[in-house]
Amino acid sequence: MxxxxxxxxxxxxxxxxxxxxxxxxxxxxxxxxxxxxxxxxxxxxxxxxxxxxxxxxxxxxxxxxxxxxxxxxxxxxxxxxxxxxxxxxxxxxxxxxxxxxxxxxxxxxxxxxxxxxxxxxxxxxxxxxxxxxxxxxxxxxxxxxxxxxxxxxxxxxxxxxxxxxxxxxxxxxxxxxHPLLETLAPILPDRDRPLDPAGPPTLLILPGSRSSEIEALLPVFGETLAAIAARVPDVRAVLPAVSHLAGRIEAEVATWPVKPEIVHGRAAKLQTFGEARAALAASGTVTLELAVAGVPMAVAYKLDAVARALRVVNRVVRFVNYTTMVLPNIVLGERAIPDFLEEDVTPERLSAAIVPLLSDTPERHRQVDAFRRLDALMALxxxxxxxxxxxxxxxxxxxxxxxxxxxxxx
Missing domain, CATH: 3.40.50.2000 (Glycogen Phosphorylase B;)
Known part of the structure; x- marks a missing residue:
């Protein structure tokens, strides 16, 4: 005691x-x-x-x-x-x-x-x-x-x-x-800063922090990055790697046709949040981090075998209540952030959602406006x-x- x-x-x-x-x-x-x-x-x-x-x-x-x-x-x-x-x-x-x-x-x-x-x-x-x-x-x-x-x-x-x-x-x-309101917001740049057209646009790659997420999402994220780079040749990709999976991530990324910069540690991750124009992320708390940081995103999620079976059962006997897996969407009560589940997690769909977010477009403005509404809902x-x-x-x-x-x- x-x-x-x-x-x-x-x-x-x-x-x-x-x-x-x-x-x-x-x-x-x-x-x-x-x-x-x-x-x-x-x-x-x-x-x-x-x-x-x-x-x-x-x-x-x-x-x-x-x-x-x-x-x-x-x-x-x-x-x-x-x-x-x-x-x-x-x-x-x-x-x-x-x-x-x-x-x-x-x-x-x-x-x-x-x-x-x-x-x-x-x-x-x-x-x-x-x-x-x-x-x-x-x-x-x-x-x-x-x-x-x-x-x-x-x-x-x-x-x-x-x-x-x-x-x-x-x-x-x-x-x-939410603790993010206290720990994250004060150390991030102003969300309302104007988009800087100079230099290559930075894209965050966030494939999750669990081994199962890495296994399911990392290969398709690599293909998605290649599809994005074909349309935005100067894109700069950054992947913050969680420490316990860093070796596995580095080995996988070494095979990608377009290789992201890998950074380590929370401080480096938060710095990239301040630099990023957009993010490709696994569903989870990181989506709320990105929203607080004002980073537009597309979100992907693949289920494990048990959850996939429950999803099939849920179509008949509804015991899971969700229409989106993205926390900011759930708080907002609207699908402000595009999310892709299971068979919709493809390089074509993900890249089509990400590319407009890398420049000054209506798609980007819609998400940033939604983040402001999120601020108001979550404020104390x-x-x-x-x-x-x-x-x-x-x-x-x-x-x-x-x-x-x-x-x-x-």
Whole structure:
């Protein structure tokens, strides 16, 4: 358990917060939340929980190594299932023993929600806050109502999620803003800068951060780049490679007829965001990053075998609700960004969507205008920062407490 360094005594006991993150992105959210909780309480806050380097830098002494639960892939999960189940039980035991003012779970629902359900059964008085909603608006909407039994306050990072959970019978939900609004926007150039016609247009190639995405999309992205270069001979292509797949990406790209420049590290990636005229991207959070940066894009997505089978079933029995896989489109409620799924992911279709974005065209202006509407939808009142909004929500939930439930239904 760690105690943040305090300032003047306010007369109130320190806030006790147990925080559990289950993956790297959650660790970053947790670290920012912890920093804002310290600032909001004048340092009068005690932390315990599970997290990685970012949370540890804010003073967390983790219950066990973060790597014990940051497992990706079905095979890896099956191999380490006994350890994962043990860590779930160990974490729930620690929460109940501490009896914190608030128990905050961050993303990674396969781990964090299992812990939360156990805690709710054993001590229904502990307020539970969930930071980042599962995608109930796309997949398995029944999870929203199930969460209401063990989550007292959900902190949403997308502005439409409070309405979704209200409609689906989910827990009370507060939109606290997406972390990109805080971490990305301040270090990027002005989106409204005029298009510089001098020099070759820069195209970002973003094939994803998972091995399955690289395998599915990298070959067709190489063919697409060749088709674009045939129409825009001076195009400069840049591919930011994620570190754990860099070798594989470099080997694949070496066979391409038109070779992009490969850059490494987040700082280099963000620099290219400031230089790019357009991007060819895999579906995912990167599309929201590009929209915040004001980079027009075309988006591609290929499903794995299981998801492909579910897509066929969904045509008969609808249990997946989506018309687009692109986060900015979902927030906007319109298909402002062209997206291509499965059989539509072809060099011809992708290059036809990208080429107009490399110059001053109506297609480019339509996306940039949509990004401005996205800004307005995602903005927080009074220019608040997402981590500050999240911290205040945790404090309010902790202060409100939670009445004892005689027979909690989990």
């Amino acid at each position: 760690s105690q943040a360094s305090g300032s003047a005594d306010t007369g109130e006991p320190p806030l006790r917060v147990f925080v559990v993150a289950g993956e790297a992105s959650g660790d970053h959210l947790g670290g920012a939340l912890m920093a804002s909780l310290k600032a909001a309480t004048g340092g009068r806050v005690t932390f315990a929980g599970v997290g990685g380097e970012t949370m540890q830098a804010e003073g967390l002494e983790p219950l066990f190594p973060f790597s014990d639960i940051t497992v990706m892939g079905v095979d890896a999960i099956i191999r380490r299932l006994p350890q994962l189940l043990s860590r779930i039980n160990q974490t729930a035991d620690a929460v109940v023993a501490m009896r914190p003012d608030a128990f905050v779970i961050i993303d990674a629902p396969d781990f964090t929600h299992r812990v939360a359900r156990k805690v709710r059964k054993r001590d229904p008085t502990i307020p539970i806050v969930d930071y980042v909603s599962p995608t109930v608006w796309i997949w398995r909407p029944g999870r929203a109502r199930a969460m209401a039994a063990y989550v007292d306050r959900l902190m949403a990072v997308l502005p439409f999620e409070p309405e979704v959970h209200q409609r689906l019978g989910g827990p009370p939900t507060t939109y606290v803003g 009142p009074g220019g608040a920062k997402p981590s500050e909004m999240a911290a205040q929500t945790v404090i309010d939930t902790a202060r409100a407490g939670r009445p004892l439930l005689a027979n909690p239904r989990i």
